[in-house]
Amino acid sequence: MKKVEAVIRPFQLDVVKEALLEIGIKGMSVSEVKGYGRQKGHTEIYRGAEYVVDFLPKIKVEVVIKDEDLDNVLDVIIDSAKTGKIGDGKIFVSNIEKAVRIRTGEVDNEAL
Amino acid sequence: MKKVEAVIRPFQLDVVKEALLEIGIKGMSVSEVKGYGRQKGHTEIYRGAEYVVDFLPKIKVEVVIKDEDLDNVLDVIIDSAKTGKIGDGKIFVSNIEKAVRIRTGEVDNEAL
Amino acid sequence: MKKVEAVIRPFQLDVVKEALLEIGIKGMSVSEVKGYGRQKGHTEIYRGAEYVVDFLPKIKVEVVIKDEDLDNVLDVIIDSAKTGKIGDGKIFVSNIEKAVRIRTGEVDNEAL
Amino acid sequence: MKLYRKSCLIASLLIFAPSMSFAGTKFNSGDTAWLLTATALVMLMTPAGLALFYGGMSRGKNILNTIGLSFAAYATVSIMWVIWGFSLSFGKDINGIIGSMQYLFMSGIGVKTLVGSIPTFVFASFQMTFAAITVGLISGSVVERLKFSSWIVFTVLWVTFVYAPIAHWVWGGGWLSNLGALDFAGGTVVHINAGVAGLVFALMLGKRRGFRKIAMPPSSIVLTVLGAALLWFGWFGFNAGSALSANGLSGAAFLSTNTAAAIGAASWMFVDWLTHKHPTMLGGASGAVAGLVAVTPAAGYVNIIGALVIGAVSGVLGWFGASYLKYKFDYDDSLDAFGVHGLNGIWGALATGIFADPAIGSAKGLLYGNPHQLFVQLIAVLATITYSALGTFILVKITSAVTNGLRVSDEEELKGLDISIHTEKGFEI
Amino acid sequence: MKLYRKSCLIASLLIFAPSMSFAGTKFNSGDTAWLLTATALVMLMTPAGLALFYGGMSRGKNILNTIGLSFAAYATVSIMWVIWGFSLSFGKDINGIIGSMQYLFMSGIGVKTLVGSIPTFVFASFQMTFAAITVGLISGSVVERLKFSSWIVFTVLWVTFVYAPIAHWVWGGGWLSNLGALDFAGGTVVHINAGVAGLVFALMLGKRRGFRKIAMPPSSIVLTVLGAALLWFGWFGFNAGSALSANGLSGAAFLSTNTAAAIGAASWMFVDWLTHKHPTMLGGASGAVAGLVAVTPAAGYVNIIGALVIGAVSGVLGWFGASYLKYKFDYDDSLDAFGVHGLNGIWGALATGIFADPAIGSAKGLLYGNPHQLFVQLIAVLATITYSALGTFILVKITSAVTNGLRVSDEEELKGLDISIHTEKGFEI
Amino acid sequence: MKLYRKSCLIASLLIFAPSMSFAGTKFNSGDTAWLLTATALVMLMTPAGLALFYGGMSRGKNILNTIGLSFAAYATVSIMWVIWGFSLSFGKDINGIIGSMQYLFMSGIGVKTLVGSIPTFVFASFQMTFAAITVGLISGSVVERLKFSSWIVFTVLWVTFVYAPIAHWVWGGGWLSNLGALDFAGGTVVHINAGVAGLVFALMLGKRRGFRKIAMPPSSIVLTVLGAALLWFGWFGFNAGSALSANGLSGAAFLSTNTAAAIGAASWMFVDWLTHKHPTMLGGASGAVAGLVAVTPAAGYVNIIGALVIGAVSGVLGWFGASYLKYKFDYDDSLDAFGVHGLNGIWGALATGIFADPAIGSAKGLLYGNPHQLFVQLIAVLATITYSALGTFILVKITSAVTNGLRVSDEEELKGLDISIHTEKGFEI
Numbered sequence A, B, C: 001m002k003k004v005e006a007v008i009r010p011f012q013l014d015v016v017k018e019a020l021l022e023i024g025i026k027g028m029s030v031s032e033v034k035g036y037g038r039q040k041g042h043t044e045i046y047r048g049a050e051y052v053v054d055f056l057p058k059i060k061v062e063v064v065i066k067d068e069d070l071d072n073v074l075d076v077i078i079d080s081a082k083t084g085k086i087g088d089g090k091i092f093v094s095n096i097e098k099a100v101r102i103r104t105g106e107v108d109n110e111a112l
Numbered sequence D, E, F: 001m002k003l004y005r006k007s008c009l010i011a012s013l014l015i016f017a018p019s020m021s022f023a024g025t026k027f028n029s030g031d032t033a034w035l036l037t038a039t040a041l042v043m044l045m046t047p048a049g050l051a052l053f054y055g056g057m058s059r060g061k062n063i064l065n066t067i068g069l070s071f072a073a074y075a076t077v078s079i080m081w082v083i084w085g086f087s088l089s090f091g092k093d094i095n096g097i098i099g100s101m102q103y104l105f106m107s108g109i110g111v112k113t114l115v116g117s118i119p120t121f122v123f124a125s126f127q128m129t130f131a132a133i134t135v136g137l138i139s140g141s142v143v144e145r146l147k148f149s150s151w152i153v154f155t156v157l158w159v160t161f162v163y164a165p166i167a168h169w170v171w172g173g174g175w176l177s178n179l180g181a182l183d184f185a186g187g188t189v190v191h192i193n194a195g196v197a198g199l200v201f202a203l204m205l206g207k208r209r210g211f212r213k214i215a216m217p218p219s220s221i222v223l224t225v226l227g228a229a230l231l232w233f234g235w236f237g238f239n240a241g242s243a244l245s246a247n248g249l250s251g252a253a254f255l256s257t258n259t260a261a262a263i264g265a266a267s268w269m270f271v272d273w274l275t276h277k278h279p280t281m282l283g284g285a286s287g288a289v290a291g292l293v294a295v296t297p298a299a300g301y302v303n304i305i306g307a308l309v310i311g312a313v314s315g316v317l318g319w320f321g322a323s324y325l326k327y328k329f330d331y332d333d334s335l336d337a338f339g340v341h342g343l344n345g346i347w348g349a350l351a352t353g354i355f356a357d358p359a360i361g362s363a364k365g366l367l368y369g370n371p372h373q374l375f376v377q378l379i380a381v382l383a384t385i386t387y388s389a390l391g392t393f394i395l396v397k398i399t400s401a402v403t404n405g406l407r408v409s410d411e412e413e414l415k416g417l418d419i420s421i422h423t424e425k426g427f428e429i
């Protein structure tokens, strides 16, 4: 199995989620992260003190999938998360050795 | 070393933590995630506008362990995180190539 | 490519970020986690009810890098995140099989 | 349009005001004490009550800007009121249309000048808080996308050219004073006026990006409920203060106000419960405000049964405006200034013509054998709607020209107005 | 039980009220101004002060519902008060037990009807705010697990069958009026009554899931402190308003109130510091409320030294109730309505019998050579406890039958009442 | 230094007070009603208004402690005021330096004792709220690093040895009473005094760890704006209440207060806009407070044009103090008690000497041909600065000795004072 981690723009989450559901991905976990990259942050000013906030709010989507779904999933995420402007984010793929569904004890592909 | 990532119900965290401590796991990192899966979300209503919130609050426990502890850890998490109802969550196992304790520079099993 | 995950003290983030930028790392994602380990937590008291809060706020820095940068990155993080007191945190390294830049579709080292 | 009773009262008082002094028999320290208090209460409504009520309903990225619109409205109106606003509204009548500039910078008013039994300085302060909240209410229709500069320009223009004239016609001795319409504390001048202006402004401004497509969860219903509680609190100053004295009429207005707010909250929550199987706190807060709006023109005229009916209907009406009408006609009156204030302002003005009880105030409504009153109320409502809609349309056009458009950029809207306009965050906890 | 002085005063005033008019010599605009203000201040206590004080103490998933209980209590009581509540409490006495229905829908009361020097409409509004907060206080014992429907039904029943009778006995010319007990602003009718009712209700309802097993961190001590500050502010209306006039007695009550609150806050924090080595802000906020409760019956009777002692003890007593007694006897009086209000209501009522200084009010306590007063106070306390406990027991049983049980389901409790009951969140920031 | 007019008035009133009674001709229920209200309004400023204004500006880990400093200041001063503070300030004058201990524990004051037309109990309560907020303001300079025990000790010492004497000199019949300086509601006694004390305290305490090196984002500008709105609301009691009666002078003070606050908000935001291209809401809130500070000594003396100028300058001055001066001279006046209150207190005191209009109050400023007044104001300002700086210096030294240092440990500062001092969190939502 593969874990696909996609760091995307917060406002693209709904689109990405729908796109994944459409190709039969039934579960995922998302979390809020702060991203640093080429995209510029903003400046906050409080009584003259300026703070450059260069970490931007991003959403990390984590989805563990069967090996054979990988290309499909990557395509779908790229398609749905892309706006073409700096800051669209990245996708990272890593290997998952084992998966378990806690409720039933099912393992690996069965667990997804 | 292995990284065990368990996505569990927020209210099970204390039980899971205690169970891991009991088998000698001395460190872990947890974070809040929103999970999408078979379990149903809820609807929020604001002046007639209904929002289906289908991402549910979950806790992700990340613990890096020695290879030989894996089975034990999996058993313990499954046991302690299980309620038997949809939404109990998943466990994913991946490989960790290197670990370092920042304070001392100790590496790998020594660092855990 | 390697993914370096460093769980560090919240107040060290700025130092770590600057140190990574200096060695040419141009992107990273950080998130808030709660860490359990040797470092002691605190007690909260509300009308006589005491709650031991043993999960401490930590920051997880995730950065995906080229294989050849690994040692350099580890050194830099250790250097910049270290205070020498219990609770400085850990670094974990794992393998990344594929990386994609969503905006351009560039892959692997190009995508970082 | 506080026409018949109060405005006539005020108008006549104003005429004689300069000749009255502390040495005279009319000054009353109890009335003055209450009006000072009432003014402070109404003041609180704008930068605190309304700010939180609206702020809590806006998204987390816009909460500060939403609060800022109320805050800025209050500050801006405070300044212009003492320069020309008060004079325009309450200066010597010019052809029934507008007040003279005699009170520019409050000139000619001293510590001994009275309006009725209270000092003119107190009366002017009290009236200022009404002008301020009226503009503040409009902001509910346009939050989350309006430029801050446009808001300031619009505020200045609108108070000058829409609010001040109507206030003059109704309360300053203008042409509406003689029509005989009833408006105890501002159902038409304040609520219909603001609701209609909000609707027009919202239509001209366009919808928020993603309206009805993406979720727009309120940043904090807790703050909205707190805001509603502060509005309710301040409204005692608004309505019971409009008696311009501390007596049985203030007491009647006070109790009617509370009653209508309470049953408005209950009825909105009840409709929630019926239609969605859940009573919402946003519904409760909104219903209380709906009841307060509806009872505003009626507070010093109706008895308790009148207040109960007015309030009960108001919750249903507000619910209808905010949860149905807006979606049916697909306009983005974002926080329902029209749905809640416009509709209930109209209802309250008409209801005053129905329920006015001569045992409370000195007027008779339909139920007490005076159907003419209802007709007069209808005229007043239509006049206000028409002038407000037209005036607002023109002033929004001018504002747009002056500030080079009305909307923030798409990118700013996406990022949130707190950061893009104010370079600040609402919460960092 | 504002028996001896104030209730007698009120009772006699009520008898003569209908014959008084503005033309008479008794109406006073200064008193009326203060009572209008005081009523607004007390109003603020329920949907804002208490709502935040309690809301901040409940968990994040229940904050909105907790606020909702106060809000709903205020709205519900407001409605029923003008229909039958005021009449039941202050209508013509029937056998010393209850008021007649003569004031149903406030009938027979006009803008010129007076109670003492203030309009009856103002008096009725003032009294309404007391009834509302009394119910609101009870909610502290039962939050985080009670069904919303049960709360509404309980509120209606309890005000009708427990609050209104006691208020009548004490303030409406009922049998307790002649006993000679002192209660300046509601120590027994409000605080003992609410505290005891809360305890009974909590015992019948059962504990929250996980009580004493899982951490139940307050959602926001910041909001709790703000709530306490608003309660403190409103309490000036509560206590100094209970003089029913603006004079030296109001002033004495005002200063005693502030003093007791301040030293209550200090003493609770001090005990915190002693026992846990840390002064908590929740302790400070709670101690202020404890002091305010304890001084309520005493405010217009005691001198500053009395107020200092009453307040100093109150902080210790509240701490004892909330941090010790509850755990010792293992009942889930969740936000300590009994621990803070019940205990301090009792202490305040007895302390009034000890410290009443004839130089302030017109009564003498134990320290001024009148041990009998303390005995009378004890009787009043016991009577209130007994009736409140019994009445509440029966009404909770009825409520449970009517609403098909009192508790939300386990799953709803786990999810939090904000989402499960209201389909809303408190914060989304 | 409310010298010339008000303090003389108060001083003379105090002399005759004991002989006045309710039976006399002087007691006025309307004035009393307003002063009761005004006292409640000023009370709200410290544990709610200032607490939120400051709390929202501090970091999330220190918000509760910051609120706690205001809360504790209010409670502590409330207690010491009725024991010895009031007597020290307003007891029989001893050599123009200090009041006698005759009113220890408020002894000798009864419900019929008057000051002017209001009961002494009301006057004492009103004055207490001034003492409390003055200390509270100082906390803005020292938050996020001060020990709680040091704060309590400092509060007791400072009110006793700095505040009470100055209040006596100016308002209690002391030596400054005869100087003829004008201070309507406390520009010198309250604002210069607090601002200077804050600066001295901050310099002695040292900077926060990481000052100017790490980001210190405010926990909640939303709460800061709410706090500013509550301060604004309460300030009507502060300034209009300082007329000690409900009349045209109160009305003038009310309107001037509102005007200066509004234009202060506007001018600070405008400078923001000019210098940073963005108007900030923190600037708006701060500017409103700046305007309120500056108009405090002037409120009952100047006309509307005076109020407009005073307020417009105040926003610029506050901006300059908080955004420039502090960084230029590199001191950590954390929330700008000196930058906002100190500077604007000075400006307001001088401006009163310039703009005092005999048509409003009974004094003439420079613009009305009385340059001497400005000179007198300058003397008053310098005297206050000198005494406050010296006194504070000594008392901070003593405090440090008594509480074994002033600062929390580095580790506690890093963790945040909410957890380390109070074992609590501000928010858990």
Ligand SMILES: Nc1ncnc2c1ncn2[C@@H]1O[C@H](COP(=O)(O)OP(=O)(O)O)[C@@H](O)[C@H]1O
Pocket (backbone or CB within 6 Å): A007, A034, A035, A036, A037, A038, A039, A056, A058, A085, A086, A087, A088, A089, A090, C026, C027, C028, C029, C030, C062, C063, C064, C065, C101, C102, C103, C112
């Ligand atoms: N090397 C990296 N490791 C982990 N996350 C990264 C890395 N580089 C970028 N990111 C994440 O991707 C986000 C987008 O990157 P950015 O350089 O701003 O734009 P783009 O992806 O369009 O090139 C960043 O905010 C960060 O969260």
Ligand SMILES: Nc1ncnc2c1ncn2[C@@H]1O[C@H](COP(=O)(O)OP(=O)(O)O)[C@@H](O)[C@H]1O
Pocket (backbone or CB within 6 Å): A026, A027, A028, A029, A030, A062, A063, A064, A065, A101, A102, A103, A112, B007, B034, B035, B036, B037, B038, B039, B056, B058, B085, B086, B087, B088, B089, B090
């Ligand atoms: N393929 C997946 N990849 C990552 N996380 C998943 C995946 N499937 C489910 N999850 C996580 O597991 C949680 C529980 O899954 P769900 O299908 O609701 O119930 P169950 O685990 O009982 O089958 C989800 O909320 C989500 O956080």
Ligand SMILES: Nc1ncnc2c1ncn2[C@@H]1O[C@H](COP(=O)(O)OP(=O)(O)O)[C@@H](O)[C@H]1O
Pocket (backbone or CB within 6 Å): B026, B027, B028, B029, B030, B062, B063, B064, B065, B101, B102, B103, B112, C007, C034, C035, C036, C037, C038, C039, C056, C058, C085, C086, C087, C088, C089, C090
């Ligand atoms: N086995 C582990 N797996 C994952 N995270 C860990 C593990 N052990 C420690 N951590 C993380 O590292 C943090 C620091 O660990 P701790 O034992 O407190 O101090 P130190 O790193 O100095 O030994 C913990 O708070 C936790 O977030």
